[in-house]
Amino acid sequence: MKILVTGGAGFIGSTYVHQVLDQHADDAIVTLDALTYAGNPANLLDLSDHPRHTFVRGDISDASLIDDLVRECDAIVNFAAETHVDRSLLEPEAFLRTNVHGVYVLLDAARRYGRRIVQVSTDEVYGDVPAGIFSTEEDQLAPRSPYAAAKAGGELFCHSFFVSYGVDVVVTRGANTIGPRQYPEKIVPLFVTNALQGLPLPVYGDGLQVRDWLYAGDHAAAIDLVLRHGKPGEAYNIGADNERPNIELVRALLAHLGKPESLITHVPDRPGHDRRYALNWTKIRTELGWEPARTFAQTLNETIDWYMSHPEWWQAIRQPDSEFETYYQRQYAWRLASATDENGAVATK
Numbered sequence: 001m002k003i004l005v006t007g008g009a010g011f012i013g014s015t016y017v018h019q020v021l022d023q024h025a026d027d028a029i030v031t032l033d034a035l036t037y038a039g040n041p042a043n044l045l046d047l048s049d050h051p052r053h054t055f056v057r058g059d060i061s062d063a064s065l066i067d068d069l070v071r072e073c074d075a076i077v078n079f080a081a082e083t084h085v086d087r088s089l090l091e092p093e094a095f096l097r098t099n100v101h102g103v104y105v106l107l108d109a110a111r112r113y114g115r116r117i118v119q120v121s122t123d124e125v126y127g128d129v130p131a132g133i134f135s136t137e138e139d140q141l142a143p144r145s146p147y148a149a150a151k152a153g154g155e156l157f158c159h160s161f162f163v164s165y166g167v168d169v170v171v172t173r174g175a176n177t178i179g180p181r182q183y184p185e186k187i188v189p190l191f192v193t194n195a196l197q198g199l200p201l202p203v204y205g206d207g208l209q210v211r212d213w214l215y216a217g218d219h220a221a222a223i224d225l226v227l228r229h230g231k232p233g234e235a236y237n238i239g240a241d242n243e244r245p246n247i248e249l250v251r252a253l254l255a256h257l258g259k260p261e262s263l264i265t266h267v268p269d270r271p272g273h274d275r276r277y278a279l280n281w282t283k284i285r286t287e288l289g290w291e292p293a294r295t296f297a298q299t300l301n302e303t304i305d306w307y308m309s310h311p312e313w314w315q316a317i318r319q320p321d322s323e324f325e326t327y328y329q330r331q332y333a334w335r336l337a338s339a340t341d342e343n344g345a346v347a348t349k
């Protein structure tokens with residue numbers, strides 16, 4: 001099978017590309033990536049001479065390019081997206097463009113050529129989930145951030161193309177994912193690389209928000225099973241049963257790094273911050289036989305160890321005057337200036 005992997009130079013996308021090339025000797029991959037700030041050629045550097053891999057730079061909203069690529073491939077797996085909630089609060093329009101219109105362009109080509117398309121979505125489409133509840137695939141979508149709304153919009157287009165035109169579309173809804181090569185705007189790579197530099201770790205609000213933590217390699221394996229065996233028109237939750245309040249995750253991270261908890265700095269909260277996401281992922285376990293291969297400790301520690309052993313990867317991103325630095329200042333400078341310590345006292349960092 002020849003698979004078009006869109007967004008394949010990003011974090012989960014590049015994990016997926018490597019995994020498929022390693023595990024499916026008969027498959028070839030065409031990676032399409034616009035190489036905006038989080039798509040990183042370094043993530044695919046080792047594949048530059050791979051006989052079954054081709055890289056194309058471009059945008060999923062470019063209908064003529066997508067037409068050419070979809071025509072020559074057997075299936076599409078769409079990782080291309082704007083993914084960071086905080087950025088969606090600063091500049092929502094890019095999210096609408098890529099996560100809704102871009103998905104539409106892919107669907108339209110999939111329809112023309114009769115291709116299967118896997119849309120990689122998120123548990124955030126369910127919105128804030130009360131303690132004790134686990135979202136199932138039948139639950140109503142109730143997104144609350146511009147990011148989650150755009151992902152839900154993309155999903156609704158997928159569903160409409162399945163119902164209206166019979167396009168063979170399958171959706172995955174994954175939990176919080178960590179692992180190698182994640183752009184250091186997300187909590188784990190940001191906090192690991194901050195801690196390694198002795199910088200404060202900006203915990204939003206009380207830090208009692210709960211997320212479920214999934215390893216990128218496990219997430220990629222689930223997406224691949226859905227591509228090969230998922231039922232047309234269905235959605236599949238991908239969770240790990242690794243629910244942790246953020247503050248507990250951060251303490252575990254510092255303990256593994258051997259860094260002091262005094263780096264923890266409580267800063268003003270993310271507006272509209274969802275308190276909890278939690279998935280019921282019985283469907284993918286029972287129907288497709290998937291389970292994550294790692295415990296919470298393995299998921300977190302393998303991730304941390306990768307950043308520790310690949311300083312050149314993240315230091316290239318975290319340069320003075322870089323895109324990252326501009327974003328970091330915009331997002332955190334004022335927050336850190338009004339930070340408090342664990343006891344609510346005004347911090348002096």
Ligand code: DAU
Nearest residue numbers: 083084085122123124175176185186187202203204209246
């Ligand atoms: O749940 C799946 C989603 O997980 C994906 O769809 C998103 O693309 C991905 O970004 C992630 O969303 P989150 O908003 O949960 O991830 P993030 O790493 O930004 O934040 C995780 C938690 O940590 C969240 O409760 C906010 C908190 N946080 C995050 C940052 C960046 C902090 O307390 N401080 C921070 O500086």
